[in-house]
Amino acid sequence: MKDECVDKNLFTQLDHAFIRKEPFGVVLIIGAFNYPIQLTLIPLVGAIAAGNCVILKPSEVSSHTERLLAEALPCYLDSETFAVVTAGPEETGKLLENKFDYIFFTGNNRVGKIIMTAAAKHLTPLTMELGGKSPCYVDHYCNFQNAANRIVWGKFINAGQTCISPDYVICTVETQEKLMPCLRHAIREFYGTDPKESPDFGRMVNDKHFQRVRALLKCGRVAIGGETDERDRYIAPTVMVDVKEWEPIMQEEVFGPILPIFTVKDLEEAIQFINCRERPLAAYAFSCDDKVVNCVLDSISSGGFCGNDTVTRATLISLPFGGIGLSGFGKYHGKFTFDTFTHFRGCLLRCMGLEAINKVRYPPFDDKKLGIVVSALEIKRRGMCTLL
Template identity: 65%
Template sequence: MSDHAGLVSRLRAAWLSGRTRPLEYRVAQLEALGRFLEDKKQDILEATALDMGKPSFEVELSEISVCRSELNHTLNNLGAWMKDKSVDKNWVWGGGCQGWAGWDQWVPYHLLPAAGNTAGHSLHPQGPLWGSAHHWALELPRQPPPGAPHWGHRCCRNMERLVAEALPCYLDKDCFAVVTAGVEETTRLLENKFDYIFFTGSPSVGRIVMTAAAKHLTPVTLELGGKNPCYVSDTCNVQNVARRVAWGRFFNAGQTCVAPDYVLCSVEMRERLVPALRNAITEFYGSEPRNSPDFARIVGDKQFKRVRALLNSGRVVIGGQTDEKERYIAPTVLVDVQEDDPVMREEIFGPVLPILTVTSEEDAITFINARERPLTLYVFSSSKKVVCRLLERTSSGGFCANDTIMHMTLTSLPFGGVGHSGLGRYHGRFSFETFSHLRSALLRADGREALNGLRYPPYNPRRLPMLRTAVENRRASTCTLL
């Protein structure tokens, strides 16, 4: 604990001073993050290109633009979100008696570390502070926290350096800190007491974070990814499906937590879908994706070797080429994959798409429900009934029909996992609520003591009916048609 105890103590002291509570302070920090995005945009583009060859178009779209949208959404609404809200009161507390007030109040948590595993890049804002993720390198806040250490990762050197050196110049150094660390250092950091922990990464590391949080009874939000199913029904536009699935799977070379991880479809649909996927890949990246400026590389050597080993599952029908020196893995489609193959036992997190066949829609639902609940479930069908049946009979963190990834861009939708894919939610107002404590408050004047006589000893049974009438909610009257 001595490694970071001083830092944690300093950040907590800044929160206790009350400086982070006012709206003006939070707005100033959010605006500072906006300036960081604008001033360092070119540096961000260069860092992502050096670390993993991520196309600037993808960085602009999925990171900078989305982050700017989240920041602006928060700036537009933060004042309204922060307002105390009056609540209904029963007869005793609100029945014309003077000097009573009841409301709920959003109070920011004290110290909130955001943690992540290794790989990828993003400026996608998750929560009230920033953290590195196993699929993105930088995440920025939606509401300024009272103070939060941040730890990065070791394979994205350039982005890590940019965040560590530049970001503190924009934020209040007494209330925000950037800490770069690996798993061991992060584990020691978590020995300190925090008030809320946000983590995005793998389930295995998520368990470490949750175990550390349990020691101090610290609440957590975990975004743990997982294997996202993509069911393609026989009634759909195959060309459109192929483009949208290929884009979602091979965006950032497949290194996104919400990428479709495998396709479920009938044998007949597979025979139509594979050629359509081949055409879509050629349309996007040319006949040789290795030479395309629009196709990224795997973020690290360890990750490259892990994904390359997954190519031994099933049979390669598209792609399959690799280059260890460049950490290049071609956009790849696998068929004849078995349920127990390595590619189906872990999140792929690379440009590999297995296709498994099912005999029916019911078979697909059974297959999905027999596995851990995913972060996202995708369904493609021209039939609304098919989409609704999959929605109603499965469970997942999120759900998207006839597209991929784009549901994440809506600040009006919560984002998060369920079960094995995580817990908690964020994005837009949901981030504000997640990283704030909803505090109840009831105030009354110190007079009118006679009102309390009903509840004071010595108890008189004759008072009970009157007291129950005063404090109990009554069920609304209903009308039943026979």
């Protein structure tokens, strides 16, 4: 948090130039249901570190965790500067009528637009951590079992309710044929012959989300899994093939344990398909050829990227986490969280004397004065361009 000194030009050599890191003020953090501890406490820690007061609004969908946070946090935090609000959509709308100095939201883009509309009334700055359809390209030159293990783990952890899980696989028909038995093997290895009995496989968070995801099974053809149990909100780890780009499963974020495979003729068509859609929160590429992985990295835009794995990028706090376009904006994790909740205030302290130095900037103007001012305002950095 200490002041950060910066380079100076000739005109300000005798002055003190620095960046002061100050809190925004009162911050509203709205969490999400799928990782209700992580997605509320990580931004909370950054907001506290930056010196802000915080109103924390956990997701009402994960009601048990919401109650836990509401009961536990006041035991550890100053109630005059940190408060937990339990509220549904209607109450949250009332909450958003208040003026905040910063809003941090994690959720879907539909609710994100509502929050942006409310924030616009007060010109409140925002960080929006949204979702999207994160593509996973699998190359024909690949260790298919390793790829399948990492895709299955990233897709089906938390029953697919992970914003950066691979939303769909995109590959050629030949690659699909090689990948399919490996996916089946990985699902069996991780969750057994009956995933419903596995203690490591989750459930949909509520009936509404169960019904929404189950309806996606009407798209394409189920190749693996497909079993459901409404009473238990169970949807088996499922792989779907023969899906069409206009079907709901390829139009909306799945956010459940269904992995569609969309086939294309080659890498170029895969990249074109991805680029014709909204920019996702994450993108993945699997290949034993580094040139292919780097080609995907260079050719598409996404919030983050991981080659030859899924999800693990988010565990590295030295990397920023955030979206782009419809998948959100702003970033956090590690020091990036502190930076998000910090106003970087540019400061310059000058003395009252040495007025002769200032005369070149005062009227009347001439070419000589102009030349001196331009030269004096340059900041020259070794190995870099010269900036005015």
